[in-house]
Amino acid sequence: MADDPPPIITEIDANYKERFSQLGKKFQSKYDCEPVFFARAPGRVNIIGEHIDYCGYGVLPIAIDQDIVIAVRQTDDDTLYLSNIDDKYSDYKCNVKDFEINKDQPDWHNYFLCGLKGIMELLSLENPVGMQCMVDGSVPSSAGLSSSSALVCCAALCTMQANGKSWTKKELADMCAQCERYIGTIGGGMDQAISFMAQPGMAKKIDFNPLRQTNVALPDGVSFVISNCCVEKNKAASSDFNTRVVECRLASQVLAKMKGFEWREMKRLADLQTKLNVGLQEMENVVKECLHESQYTKAEICDVLGVTADILATTSLSPNTLHVENFCLYQRATHVYSEARRVEDFQNVCIERPTDAAIKLGELMNGSFESCSKLYECSCPELDQLVAICRKHGAIGSRLTGAGWGGCAVSLVPNDKVTEFLDGVKQSYYIPRGLESKVNNALFVTKSGGGAAVYIP
Numbered sequence: 254m255a256d257d258p259p260p261i262i263t264e265i266d267a268n269y270k271e272r273f274s275q276l277g278k279k280f281q282s283k284y285d286c287e288p289v290f291f292a293r294a295p296g297r298v299n300i301i302g303e304h305i306d307y308c309g310y311g312v313l314p315i316a317i318d319q320d321i322v323i324a325v326r327q328t329d330d331d332t333l334y335l336s337n338i339d340d341k342y343s344d345y346k347c348n349v350k351d352f353e354i355n356k357d358q359p360d361w362h363n364y365f366l367c368g369l370k371g372i373m374e375l376l377s378l379e380n381p382v383g384m385q386c387m388v389d390g391s392v393p394s395s396a397g398l399s400s401s402s403a404l405v406c407c408a409a410l411c412t413m414q415a416n417g418k419s420w421t422k423k424e425l426a427d428m429c430a431q432c433e434r435y436i437g438t439i440g441g442g443m444d445q446a447i448s449f450m451a452q453p454g455m456a457k458k459i460d461f462n463p464l465r466q467t468n469v470a471l472p473d474g475v476s477f478v479i480s481n482c483c484v485e486k487n488k489a490a491s492s493d494f495n496t497r498v499v500e501c502r503l504a505s506q507v508l509a510k511m512k513g514f515e516w517r518e519m520k521r522l523a524d525l526q527t528k529l530n531v532g533l534q535e536m537e538n539v540v541k542e543c544l545h546e547s548q549y550t551k552a553e554i555c556d557v558l559g560v561t562a563d564i565l566a567t568t569s570l571s572p573n574t575l576h577v578e579n580f581c582l583y584q585r586a587t588h589v590y591s592e593a594r595r596v597e598d599f600q601n602v603c604i605e606r607p608t609d610a611a612i613k614l615g616e617l618m619n620g621s622f623e624s625c626s627k628l629y630e631c632s633c634p635e636l637d638q639l640v641a642i643c644r645k646h647g648a649i650g651s652r653l654t655g656a657g658w659g660g661c662a663v664s665l666v667p668n669d670k671v672t673e674f675l676d677g678v679k680q681s682y683y684i685p686r687g688l689e690s691k692v693n694n695a696l697f698v699t700k701s702g703g704g705a706a707v708y709i710p
């Protein structure tokens with residue numbers, strides 16, 4: 254499956270017909286011609302395994318129905334024309350062979366350009382055709398449901414299809430994980446992997462280096478409910494995300510040095526575990542023994558590693574974290590190793606299916622949230638309040654999902670409590686904050702949807 258290319262379909266589901274038809278009409282009125290094909294890539298909700306993909310550890314997401322759809326027609330003038338049905342995203346035009354991705358100003362078109370550049374550079378496409386594109390997105394933006402990667406993956410899929418090429422889902426997922434970094438965020442590969450490799454009705458355990466996927470059947474009798482705290486956080490517009498990536502890298506390097514390994518080779522906390530050849534619980538003990546809980550200053554890290562600040566900038570930092578002076582190594586590494594263990598435990602409960610499976614999964618989700626909020630510090634007051642409200646109204650487990658600092662929580666709710674849960678969360682979170690008009694798009698039950706595809710009418 255993952256070794257097949259994304260499917261090309263000629264019949265679409267009745268649910269999508271109206272949306273694709275409206276998008277086709279918008280395309281027609283903008284470009285005065287009809288689109289030749291549509292590409293679709295879904296967003297995702299990560300059930301468990303937060304901020305560990307870029308450390309080399311497996312995660313457990315599902316694709317959601319919300320997606321990015323792009324209507325496309327090839328042109329013969331070497332120009333990329335981008336338009337969006339949402340007016341807040343301005344039109345954009347550039348030469349397909351000569352453009353720049355602006356990391357300082359992560360405007361929406363830069364995400365499309367990441368997908369385009371990825372296909373061109375990483376897969377040696379020398380003469381890409383021009384394209385007219387009309388984009389329609391339904392993934393809430395900057396809310397932890399991976400709107401940016403859905404756009405990058407969809408742009409890559411458009412470019413591949415428009416140029417008559419074909420690569421497998423796995424190749425595309427790997428390539429898109431690399432190319433989203435052109436915008437500056439040093440993400441892992443979770444979002445792009447699930448966007449291409451998702452299967453309806455299945456969660457996926459995604460492992461990395463090399464990219465692998467395993468189906469995970471979620472237990473019956475429970476639903477996953479998404480609730481958006483309505484605080485937006487754009488990952489590329491601040492250094493918070495990359496600071497976490499760098500703290501994990503520094504933790505692996507400091508630990509490697511203390512254990513007598515060549516620390517410069519160490520990029521991920523999982524690499525250190527491989528070197529030490531011990532289990533995850535033991536890695537938590539290694540962190541306890543070797544690192545201190547108070548923050549590390551840059552000077553102290555340089556001292557431990559025996560390098561100058563200039564050298565450290567090249568071995569360990571990213572352009573947008575050069576200014577950071579203090580790093581929390583103990584807390585970040587403890588989160589990563591314990592979260593990796595929770596993902597393994599979650600997968601095992603799904604396989605073994607004990608009678609109290611839902612309770613056990615809920616406990617793991619709650620543990621994940623405590624770790625994200627306290628050790629990884631990637632929540633925010635509104636998300637903390639929302640998670641507490643979700644638990645109060647019947648969630649067996651509730652946690653932030655995606656990068657955090659805002660955005661969504663995912664809750665595990667028994668099927669017979671879902672109606673009560675939705676009403677309780679609406680009354681307790683959305684109405685008192687004047688967010689009633691947003692409830693329909695912000696609070697919903699989700700199921701695992703399908704992966705990216707091309708539709709030729």
Ligand SMILES: Nc1ncnc2c1ncn2[C@@H]1O[C@H](COP(=O)(O)OP(=O)(O)OP(=O)(O)O)[C@@H](O)[C@H]1O
Pocket residue numbers: 321337339342359360361362364388389390391392393394395396397398399400401402404486487488489654655656657660
């Ligand atoms: N429908 C859309 N049309 C155009 N651009 C979009 C659309 N949806 C999202 N984007 C772009 O993606 C950006 C959001 O990306 P960001 O990485 O901050 O969040 P995310 O991917 O939604 O969240 P996370 O990675 O935490 O799951 C928006 O600021 C916008 O530039």
Ligand SMILES: CC(=O)N[C@@H]1[C@@H](O)[C@@H](O)[C@@H](CO)O[C@@H]1O
Pocket residue numbers: 299302303304305306307399401402433438439440441442443444655656
């Ligand atoms: C594209 C991108 O950077 N995605 C990252 C994803 O890889 C993962 O690290 C997640 C937190 O678990 O935060 C973002 O969504």
